[in-house]
Amino acid sequence: MDDQNKNLILATALSFIVILVWFVLFPPPEPDVPLDGALTEQVTGATGTTIPAAPDASAPAPLNPQTQASDTTLQDAPRVAIETTRLTGSISLVGGRIDDLKLKDYQTTLESDATIVTMLSPQGTNDAYYALQGWAAGAGIDPSAVPGPETEWSLSAGDTLRVGSPITLTWDNGAGQVFSRSIAVDDNYMFSLTQSVSNDGNGAISVAPYGMIVQHTLPDDLENFFILHEGAVAMADEELAETDWDEIAEAELDPKWGRQAIVKEGVNSGWIGFTDHFWQAILIPLAGQTFDQALTYDARTDIYRAVTRMPTQTIEAGASYELTTQLFAGAKEWAMLREYESTGVPKFIDSIDWGWFFFLTKPIFWLLHELNKLIGNMGWAIIGLTLIIKAILFPLAYKSYVSMAKMKELQPQMEKLKEEAGDDRQKMQQGMMELYKREKVNPAAGCLPILLQIPIFFSLYKVIFVTIELRHANFFGPFQDLSAPDPTSLMNFFGLLPFEGPEPGSIMALVFIGILPLLLGISMWLQQKLNPAPTDPTQQMIFAWMPWVFMFMLGGFASGLVVYWIANNTITFTQQYLIMRSQGYKPDVFGNIKGGFSKKSKPDADG
Structure with a gap:
């Protein structure tokens, strides 16, 4: 021969x-062990109110580290239904959180009687995973006077969230400020959230709007396969970052955020969230909004967060302020992500893990x-x-x-x-x-x-x-x-x-x-x-x-x-x-x- x-x-x-060598060199990692007995300590009250306000209006308002409400409060909370051709679920009026979401187009298995895929689930359930919006208190306002995780909102407009039929939630703090949140959804998986505050008090206040996606403990369906990225994905001024769960848990303590954090400040265009094999939840500030993005981990509670925080806003007496952001929660469909990219979500197609050979993939x-x-x-x-x-x-x-x-x-x-x-x-x-x-x-x-x-x-x-x-x-x-x-x-x-x-x-x-x-x-x-x-x-x-x-x-x-x-x-x-x-x-x-x-x-x- x-x-x-x-x-x-x-x-x-x-x-x-x-x-074969690739499989040998990059075997699936072993599951991480929770740090410092994180599962044994649960915070159930609005303990974040003890954090002092920012010293002046120009300084960023500190984020309330407490994003949990008591399980009992959440179980008894009134809810607003979500019903579209592709989604079903509900929004809890406690915290105004989007925490119950299922995907109608996808089943868990090929069996005819298989259940549909659960995208988000409330605190208190196994593998809790949900989205929160809120305000961090700055100068001129007490932290208890901004809506927190246990705040019960009132439904002031709409009865069911549908395509073309948004709902509006309101909360009056009794000190002259009225907070409002309007939630709309398109015919796929994109939510638009408009937060506003009107100041009818006697003086100026400073607040910073934020959004976060919260994951309690590591996801149950974590695959730990070397070819697949699972964890956080973020775009910051056209720079893609894929961060594994263990990298978030091993991050250094950041005093500004009150916990271990990976922070990118002053982002002018981008998004951040969590992704797995086929599904993702992503926070998307609108174009032209400068914001800080962070991935945080609380070792006490074993909770991961993807956060966007906007600059502190000073609202004079008699004035108001409004901000619109977006939340994507659904399947990573290529054609749909490309369409969102063409309408203003920068490089959204890159939320799919294309790998090293992306120029071929x-x-x-x-x-x-x-x-x-x-x-x-x-x-x-x-x-x-x-x-x-x-x-x-x-x-x-x-x-x-x-x-x-x-x-x-x-x-x-x-x-x-x-x-x-x-x-x-x-x-x-x-x-x-x-x-x-x-x-x-x-x-x-x-x-x-x-x-x-x-x-x-x-x-x-x-x-x-x-x-x-x-x-x-x-x-x-x-x-x-x-x-x-x-x-x-x-x-x-x-x-x-x-x-x-x-x-x-x-x-x-x-x-x-x-x-x-x-x-x-x-x-x-x-x-x-x-x-x-x-x-x-x-x-x-x-x-x-x-x-x-x-x-x-x-x-x-x-x-x-x-x-x-x-x-x-x-x-x-x-x-x-x-x-x-x-x-x-x-x-x-x-x-x-x-x-x-x-x-x-x-x-x-x-x-």
């Missing part, structure tokens, strides 16, 4: 080894999205994407396979050089270089297309894993979720019986392999058989086992990615076979298969 074919096979093996997803719209089936869209990628790489592939065919023609001369050089390796290498130069053959040409496919492979893996458009996307038959591993196995007779297969990632899943991993192994094996087996027994054994080893290794990947790899192998096999035949070399596929089953390697008839 010539060196060119060895290089090709070794490069193919290398591309898979890179994937974004166009690959765009193309996949458009193909899916055209075809109407994500599985066939992936195959169509594979055809396009192979067409783009075809010029390189053509040069590669032409070079391989020429190397086959040179094999008799190479064997003659080996006989003449004997054990003199330097003479052998010099002779081969002269032969390559004379015949205009590049022995490394076969590796380039494979090396180019590695970042494409990772980018497609990222697209299939992180984008919600692949979640529960069907192909055909038993393949109803291309973001999940192949559900078929011998246990359910490859999907023909109405039984579930083994749990993905389990030992049984490795033993009872599915249809797609089997096809992947076969396609790799056939591609390998375009060339005769190496004469060295050790190499022959390694290459013989390689397709089946990777069949089991990659069997637990998302089935959409396995579909891509099967299509890629099939197209590559066809291209290589036809191009090599056009150059005068006829690969003996069936002869190589037959030779692979023999006990001893047979000489290549074409060699």
Whole structure:
């Protein structure tokens, strides 16, 4: 077997080894242990009122660190319903918090009776996650005279929050100031919140409006997978920051914020919030609003917060002030985020975790999205994407396979050089270089297309894993979720019986392999058989086992990615076979298969 074919096979093996090494070097992290017994101490009163006011109106008003109300108060609180075509839930009048939100378009599983996805949940429930808006007290006003987490608002307009039907909440502090909050929602997942305060008191007051998203303890559904970012995501003046949960918990204590905090001050354009695999809650100040953004962690209560705080406003007697911000709480749908970006939310599409190869991931997803719209089936869209990628790489592939065919023609001369050089390796290498130069053959040409496919492979893996458009996307038959591993196995007779297969990632899943991993192994094996087996027994054994080893290794990947790899192998096999035949070399596929089953390697008839 010539060196060119060895290089090709070794490069193919290398591309898979890179994937496995990545898994070894970046395993899922262990769950964090709460700091300082954080779960044992719960603050239930409005203790933040003890913080002194800012010394002057120009200084930022301190944020009330207390964002909790008592569970009893919240359970008994009146609520205002939320009802749109895509959302259902309610708003608590205690704190005016948006803390009960479900997504009608998404179910937790593929089962027909599965519950819809819960986006936000109230304090006092498991995995509490909610949004708060409020005011921090500055000069001229007592902290108890601004609405806090236990403040019960009055519903003054509207009865149910619907698209085109906002609600208005009001609160009179009895000291001359009336606070108001108007909440509207669009036909997707964007809330508009307009906060105002009118000062009918005797003197000027200073207040600072803020918004925050609160997460009690780490989320229950944390996946801890290296390819996926979970935690905080923020855009500050076109600079994206992705912060893991443990980075927030390990931040330094910030006296201004009264807890551990990661702070970005004086942001002119951006947003901040929390994100997971498919869903996110994001605070979005409107364009032109300068604000501070912060990620905070309270070790006493094990609570994480994403916060936006506006500059302190001085409101003279008889005057009023109004501010509008936005809250996104829903699914990370690419087309929708792009639409919000076009209407003023800066770089909102980057709230999706595109990864290191974003310059490839974004166009690959765009193309996949458009193909899916055209075809109407994500599985066939992936195959169509594979055809396009192979067409783009075809010029390189053509040069590669032409070079391989020429190397086959040179094999008799190479064997003659080996006989003449004997054990003199330097003479052998010099002779081969002269032969390559004379015949205009590049022995490394076969590796380039494979090396180019590695970042494409990772980018497609990222697209299939992180984008919600692949979640529960069907192909055909038993393949109803291309973001999940192949559900078929011998246990359910490859999907023909109405039984579930083994749990993905389990030992049984490795033993009872599915249809797609089997096809992947076969396609790799056939591609390998375009060339005769190496004469060295050790190499022959390694290459013989390689397709089946990777069949089991990659069997637990998302089935959409396995579909891509099967299509890629099939197209590559066809291209290589036809191009090599056009150059005068006829690969003996069936002869190589037959030779692979023999006990001893047979000489290549074409060699």
